[in-house]
Amino acid sequence: AGLAGLLVGTMAVSLLSNALVLLCLLHSADIRRQAPALFTLNLTCSNLLCTVVNMPLTLAGVVAQRQPAGDRLCRLAAFLDTFLATNSMLSMAALSIDRWVAVVFPLSYRAKMRLRDAALMVAYTWLHALTFPATALALSWLGFHPLYASCTLCSWRPDERLRFAVFTGAFHTLSFLLSFVVLCCTYLKVLKVARFHCKRIDVITMQTLVLLVDIHPRLVELSSTVPIGPHWGVLSKCLAYGKAASDPFVYSLLRHQYRNGCKEMLNRVLNRHPLHSPGLSGDSHSQNILPVSE
Template sequence: MDAAEALVFASVLAVIVVSLLSNALVLICFAYSPEIRKQAPGLLNANLTLCNLLLTVANMPLTLGALASRAQPGGDALCRAAGFLETLLSTNAMLSMAALSIDRWLAVVFPLRYHSKMRRRDAALVLGYTWAHSLGFSAAAGGLSWLGYHRLYAACTLGAPPRGRAQFAVFSVLFHSFTFLLSFVVLCVAYLKVLKVARFHCRRIDVITMQTLVLLVDIHPSVRQRCLEERRRRRQRATRKISTFIGTFMLCFAPYVITRIVELFPAVPISPHWGALSKCLAYSKAACDPFVYSLLRHQYRKTCGDIADRLLKRRRSSNESGPGPQGRGAALPGAQ
């Protein structure tokens, strides 16, 4: 194993560890908090987290084994099943991110009618479509025997057959157009509309703030400076969040998808190191999503704090009620 392969191996291993811990924590928060469970975004987040967790458990270890042994991990049947899961779960995860962007758009653009437009039933219908969409492409690829071990990516995934490359090329273009490209367009349209509304509200707040500062002539300069700094932070906060949603999606998925499209042209050489690295980048989205969509939000941070407090109180109470010297003496009859 050379230096580049060792770097990719270590990266995949780190992604597995972070993804397991972070996605498991999101599911624990979902199971613990009734407030998260009763909201439509909580259901969408749980579906995205479940897809990422299953992808981490079922597919990433096989890629890790392939990188270590430089050979196909397991038999053909196992690799075909893993390729089916990889196609199903990655497609579902992309569509879930698009659904979350639509949810944010409805919440920001239609705040008064949001709860009537996006209920748990509506979220369940959206998730039903994402699973049907993902299952359709995965079943088509499996039925046409286009799933198996791909040496370029060191993974069990879609692969071009020796015959019928033209059909596989058409399928690949349609598949990536209706998964990656569709999700990217929905993300951009929804979040740019959210950013437009957020900037409009920021301008209104800025006008009120400046009018207040003008009226308060005797205000202390430090207070005035803090108000101006808060105005700048408010302007940057929305842009930073939108950039994170769209930027992580493109950074993680775009290199892999572009490589899959370039691979359709046999005359273009692709380095195996780059193929494995692009696959690692696609896997890394499973480790980023819990922080981008869940754990950095106030509701999830509060739930994590409540869980930690409950565990600490339970441990403290068990220690205090344990059999200490005084406790044993007090428990014995006639000890006095």
């Protein structure tokens, strides 16, 4: 019951916060004109898909204690789970690269990070993220895993244990670990230029460390004879889902432009007409630098 309640709460926060970010992106042309908007849009769409597809199936698996859907739907959900997790992590890495360029190379930021460059980076994240679930689908390594009560990567054939272990290790190294290293390297370089970014970077680093908890039971499961309880497996999955709920706050809603966008949308809903309209236009480069107060 506790894990089910945690999942329901995570789903609610994730759905509302990511939908709000999407509304801000649709509402503000000034935000959309900036290169980071593509990374934020990619991250937000990944989180929303995970919220409406994977989280409900995991909740059903936790409640029913069995596979929550047919084999085809479960394989599709497992494909999405693998793709969206990788795409989300790579989007975080892309955002960290963008902010590194904005802070370390402020005068040449617009030339180095154009919308076309951002679109190419998003295209790469999709290609990279599709590689692993496509391989797993071809090898029939997608299905329901009772340890996580989720449709995800799994293999039950003893003769494939070594190959699956190698694949899982490569998947986590080239998605989660690679993104984590990129985040650490870029933000360490940012800290050398601007110490006041430390608070926001600490939040992002801790968020990434929490996501890495999802890797631990998988690797222990493959490399050790010590059994892992379903409670720990589902809890690690809940923590991974928690990233989808916290991303909107870390990367969007706590920033000046998005706060102003939310205020402007609220004023429109309430038919208010403030004397001073919130400024969303601002300098594109300055909005990419992390504010001191955030």
